[in-house]
C-alpha cells in the first residue's frame with residue numbers, strides 16, 4: 001500500500017483559550033484602538049510591547065500592523081533616504097525587497113550559500129561596490145548566518161543592520177536572541193509565523209532615537225507617553241517635528257491574542273524543533289538529497305524544513321514536487337521560472353533590477369521547502385519524511 005499524508009500544510013493551532021477570553025474582553029469594552037484607554041488602564045498593545053522587550057532583552061519595543069510595516073519603518077527610522085541602495089538577501093520573500101521599495105530605497109541583492117544563509121564574501125563585495133550604508137538581513141526560513149562575522153563586516157564598513165526575524169522569533173545565535181545583533185529587529189505575527197494574530201508585527205531596538213522615530217512613524221498622534229517600553233518625552237521632543245505619520249499601529253485586539261502566545265513561545269519552539277528533527281532524521285542519507293547542516297552556535301526554530309536537490313535538472317525537481325504532491329506532501333520550489341504562491345525569487349522582482357548570480361541560482365534551483373505547522377504530530381512528520389525519501393529516491397534513480 002502506498003502511504004498518503006492527509007494533513008493540511010496551512011492549518012495552524014487555535015488561539016489559546018486565554019487569548020480568546022482576552023479578545024472577548026476587548027470586544028465587549030470596545031476599546032480596540034491602542035490609545036483608547038480609561039483612567040488607570042494600560043492598553044494591551046503597551047503590555048505586549050513591554051513583555052516582548054523583556055523576552056528579547058531589548059530596551060525598546062513597538063507593536064505595528066505587519067512584519068513588512070516593521071521593516072519599512074525600521075528603514076525610515078534609521079534614516080535611509082529615497083534613492084539609497086539597501087543590501088538584502090537574494091533568498092528571501094517578497095515583503096523584504098518590497099519594504100525597501102516602499103520607502104524609495106533601491107534593493108541590492110546579496111547571494112545565498114549552500115547553507116541557505118547570506119554569502120558574507122558577496123556581502124563584502126557588494127558593500128564595496130555600492131557604498132551602501134544599510135543591510136536588511138533576512139533570516140530566511142530560520143537559517144542564521146555567522147552573526148559575529150556579519151556584524152564585524154558591517155561595523156567595519158559603517159553599515160547599519162536591520163534584521164528581518166519573521167522566521168527567527170524565539171531563535172538565537174551564540175546565545176544572543178535573533179533580532180538583537182543589528183540596530184533593529186523586526187518580527188511578524190502574521191498567521192504563518194511563530195505567533196498568530198492574523199496580521200501584526202513587532203520592532204525592537206536599543207537606540208532611543210530610532211525607537212522614538214518608529215513610534216511617531218507608526219502614528220502615535222503624540223500619545224507617545226502611552227508606551228511604557230519607550231524612551232522619555234525629551235527624546236520625542238528632539239525628533240517629533242521631523243518625523244511623518246505613516247499609520248500602521250498595533251491594536252488591542254491583536255495584542256490581547258498575542259500576549260498568551262508569547263508566554264507559550266518557548267514551549268512552541270521546542271515542539272517545532274522536535275518535528276524538524278523528525279523530518280531531518282527521516283530524510284538524512286537519501287541519495288541525491290542534501291540536508292542543511294545547522295551550526296552549533298545556531299538555536300533555530302524549525303517551523304519550516306528545507307532540503308537541497310543540488311544540480312538536479314529542473315524537470316526532475318518538478319517531478320519530485322508533483323509526485324510528493326500526489327501523496328499529500330505539499331513542497332514548494334524556489335527554482336521555478338515564475339513566482340508561485342510565496343516562492344518568488346530575486347530575479348522575479350523587476351522593480352529591483354539585478355545582475356545574474358550564478359552561484360546563488362544554483363542553490364535556489366535546488367531548494368525544496370515545506371511548512372511545519374504545529375497541528376502535525378511527530379508521526380505525521382515521520383510519514384512526510386518517508387514520502388519525501390521514497391519520491392526523491394524514485395526520481396533520482398531514473399536520472
Ligand SMILES: *Cc1c(COP(=O)(O)O)cnc(C)c1O
Nearest residue numbers: 066067068093095164166188190
Ligand atoms: C512574512 C514575512 C515577512 C513580513 O511579514 P508580514 O507580516 O506578512 O508583512 C517578512 N519577511 C519574511 C521572510 C516573511 O516570511
